[in-house]
Amino acid sequence: SEYTRLALAKAAYDRLFTWIVQQINAAIAAGSAHRGSLIGVLDIYGFEIFDTNSCEQFCINYCNEKLQQLFIELVMRQEQEEYAREGIQWTPVEYFNNRVICELVDAPHKGLVAVMDEACLNPTKISEEQLVEAFDERLGSHPHYTSQQLAPADKTLAHRRDFRITHYAADVTYSIVGFTDKNKDSLWQDLKRLLRSSTNKSLSDMWPEDAEDIQKTSKRPATAATLFRGSMAALVAGQASKEPFYVRCVKPNPAQTPRAWDERLVRRQVAYLGLVENVRLRRAGFAQRTRYDRFLRRYKMLSQYTWPNFRGGVERDAVAVLLRDSRVTDVQFGHTKLFIRSARTIHALEAARAELIPSIVVLLQKLWRGTLALQRYRKMRAALTIYNAWKRYKFRRYITELQTELRRGSGTVMRWPAAPRGVAVPLLQAAYRRWRAWLVLRAVPREQWPQLRLKVCAASALRGRRSQWGASRVWAGDYLALDTYNPRAAVYRSALSTLLRGGGRALFSCRVHKFNRHNKMAERCLLLTDTALYKLDASTFKPLKKPTPVTEVGCVRVMSGSAQLVVLAVPSARNDLVLALSPPASSQDLVGELVGTLAHAYHRLSGSDLAVEVESGATTRCMLGGKSRALQLPAAPAPGLPTFTSAHDVITYHPPAAHA
Template identity: 35%
Template sequence: MENKDPSRKTVIGLLDIYGFEVFYVNSFEQFCINYCNEKLQQLFIELTLKSEQEEYEAEGIEWEPVQFFNNKIICDLIEEKHRGIISLLDEECLRPGDATDLTFLERLEEKMGNHPHFVTHKLADKMTRKTLERGDFRLLHYAGEVTYCVVGFLDKNNDLLYRNIKDLMCQSKNDIVKECFSSMDPDSRRRPETVVTQFKSSLQKLTEILMAKEAWYIRCLKSNESKQSGQFDEALIRHQVKYLGLMEHLRVRRAGFAYRRKYDVFLKRYKPLCPATWPHWRGVAADGVEVLVQHLGYLPDEYKMGRTKIFIRHPRTLFATEDAYEKCKHELATRIQAKYKGYRAKGEYRKQKEAATKIESCWRGTQARKEKEKRAWAVKVIKKFIKGYMTRGQAKNTDNSEYLAFVRQNYLNRLKDNLPKTVLDKTTWLTPPAVLTETSEMLRKLHYRLMVRKYVRGITPQKKAQFQMKLITSSIFKGKKDSYPQSVAHPFADSRISEEDINTRVIQMIRNERIKYCVPVIKYDRNGFKPRQRQLILTQTAVYVIEEAKIKQRVLYTSLKGISVSNLTDSTIVFHITREEPKQKGDLVVQCDHLFELLTKLCVIANKQNAIKVVQGSINFEIQAGKGGAVDFSTGPEPMVYKAKNGHLMVVATRARTR
């Protein structure tokens, strides 16, 4: 760039480099470009370390060696004299004989076979060999691996200008072209340098110029390949960051001290964090910084004090300090606000306190007057209540009318919350006061009638029929037979034997009579009292005793003169039968588990309520004309039925359970 001040001999130069080139096929041109980038990367590292070291020396900070990848080994591999790739390429171009690109590759394999950054198809292992052609060699650059094809290397390196063309260039009227060829001696008979040697010399001069200058770096990144705004290709950015060596630069900078700042600047920013430095530090800035970092708790290896600057090693230390500063700013602002608000609020409070005191005094006076009136009224009410209580037994008058009204209301309210829930509950009705005795009795009757009405309305026809039969059972057995109370809770069934379980022949024989009820029973023989399993069927006109397919006995309801049962818990029934015919069998003795159900059904069907008798002790029955028998009843620990020694049927029942 042009310098307009003649007194200052300064130069500003701009070096524009794109970076590494890695194509699908890389040849001689890519080799030269990548070699240039290797040299510039080496220069970049040296300049970076140099600037860091100079600043540390100027501040009196001890320089600590930084571990980083030094690509000098790759540069030596390419440019070392007599052993580098460039030297071997020039030898192959200049030597007599039949030199080819493949002989050049063989020469490289011979000289560099053990180098860690060089590999060919011949030198590679089995896995790497699959990625290399026989005419390729691979260099491990600092930014990655690049595979070069040796085809054309010798021809491109020997690309020399003819002498007449050089003479023509020297006669050019363009100053730049003429300057480029002016150094060439037209009379020189030396062999011209090869392309790669010229490139190496030019790069060496560029390096010397850069080393003599103060270098500043501008790293440009291409966000996407399509050159459009708003698109960010992460993979492309990562690739450029890697090839530009930015990570190495950051590692070099962070390996030393990540942050450095002059004492006065550092103290001015962070002095609120320490009470000793806030709000003003009266001494030297360096001493104030030392006090500040001691208060913040910096460890000795986290910072260094230079001549004019403080050096902080780790970013996390600075981040913690900055976070504390951000928090402190809010606290300082809060303190200022609190002081100002306190001042304003204090004056406002005084005014409000005076006003509140006046309002309170007026309000308390008003409340006291109201309270006085309430107490006076309460005294009158209590006096009247006590007088009413004392005259509660007298007739209603002006003295006890309010008390009696209170008593009535209180009793009715308590009665409302304690009404009986069921018809059978006769004990929960509250005892009324004397003035409400008659009213309480009327309310009690009404309430029970209402509960009975609700209960009756909720009864189904089936349940009603059950109750009617239970009522008949109660009229016959209640208070007479010991097992009756236990039977009340068990509902009656329509039949205990279904028609499918009755023999079809029996059904055909009694088909003219409608079957009303069936139940299994045990029949005892009249002679010997041997038990027999039978079915007892009640029809419209008669009782049938069935043995499988046979009708063992038919007893018309008209010939049934009585039914006897004991007063104990047994289930024995004796049917007394009128002997109208000579062949008519005698009385029937059976045992039925459903005694109350059977006899109730029989009473309903045959209208024999008055024929059932509950007997104590023994029941006599007729076996045949002129011959009789008896059933004796007693109690014991277990129920039994057997023939006694006196020839009677002995029935032992268990004792009735008492509640």
């Protein structure tokens, strides 16, 4: 009970600390547009060597061993392997690889952590003296492990209490006292479920284990060393996937006083941080390595033989010609990259490039300005030709006849007179239509023209055939993005940005009640984009199945009354979309807006008009599951939400009273 109480307090502190960190990270998290430009900082204190070193110092020093191993892998080993892989003449720099020390600690079944877990999870109680004996038995032959039993002559080690690990930094003697208790975690799953059921929401959110099956409550929790080892594995994996930059800090004196320099302490830190080998590697290495294609693209203007393009062979030959022409010698040619030894050479190449860039910019500006001048000249010649043709007599006569017709019709050409040969009658008629359209549209604000275009498409299909189609109201289009219509508009906008990441935009969206081939009604969301129709989940707004291309819509069937019922026929799928639209208010109509938007998108993609059928009665038809079925409206409206009923092959849509 005492162990369980202490484990509960320790776990609560740990979860509270982790919860605070998560809240801070969520508050300062960068947006998705900046995920690729983040900088993370990992601050590690370093090795801890005290008079008495326990389990805490063991974990901290193991962390430093793993990070030193990562430093060796990323900086020392990979750089030298790249030289060997590229065939560069290189004298290898010797360095100590501490992989053997890491394996001493975290090797499966035989490392120190594995032996500690066996002792802590053993049904019978094992004393800490027996744990040291287990260490000696398993790891007695390891060169970096020793104890008093393995080295009887070493009197600095207490018998059956101390053991020593030769870390890459220094030898550290650990006392086994307290190792077993600190490694155990007596917090069982039932206690985690208890804390999950707390009425304090913050405390409850810290314990998500209630999702576990009840049969798992008897499972032993992982030990502290195992959890720490897993955390270190995740940390190393995350660091290995990033581009690291190291800042090595050296403590000048143990007293933390100014102007005090402990040379012995500094030398030891420089040695165990691997700084000597790193400096030796950097001094003997190369300042820059670049692929041949990138180097050629950046510096090809420095040689007349490579500018604007090299025609003598592969990119490596072009780079060799460029360097020979620039008199650069301190380089080596790898199989795929060019290695430049001195940073002074790189600065010289950049300075020469910067000097030539202005002249290249002037050349490009000259060519582009000449192209623009030529285009303007051609337009002037074309305008002059049109002007000369316009002055001809027959054309003047035709224009006079048109003016007479305009005066007779009070600005309207009732009959176009016969045109002389050579007169661009379609051009004049197009200009006349634009002028007439301007007379009509000049009273309409410019920003309303796109919506007016959609209303014209809807009017051509529904005017005179349907009682209401929303001509008098403003069309919002993407209703799901409106907070007044959709309480989860923020979730929808996030899902929409993910869905349309490849391009496109939302033209129309709303909530619908969909009737499927299984005679079931489901609440869905309809989304119309530039190219396709999407059926979305009503809560997560994620696409259901594959979208339907706009060009595959055969026709649209609607009723002549005010019922918000739409049938989108899809002949290729043999399964029509039977939808009941949910407008933002009971007095509004969304059928006309959907028909106009869909017809405009269909004409833009296919070049032809979308077929729209308006049923004057109370019955229409649809295709569900490859079978033609009748779709009708009831004789009297029903209060409440819209519903569908099915009897035999007849489907009845019951609209709300406001849309009946």
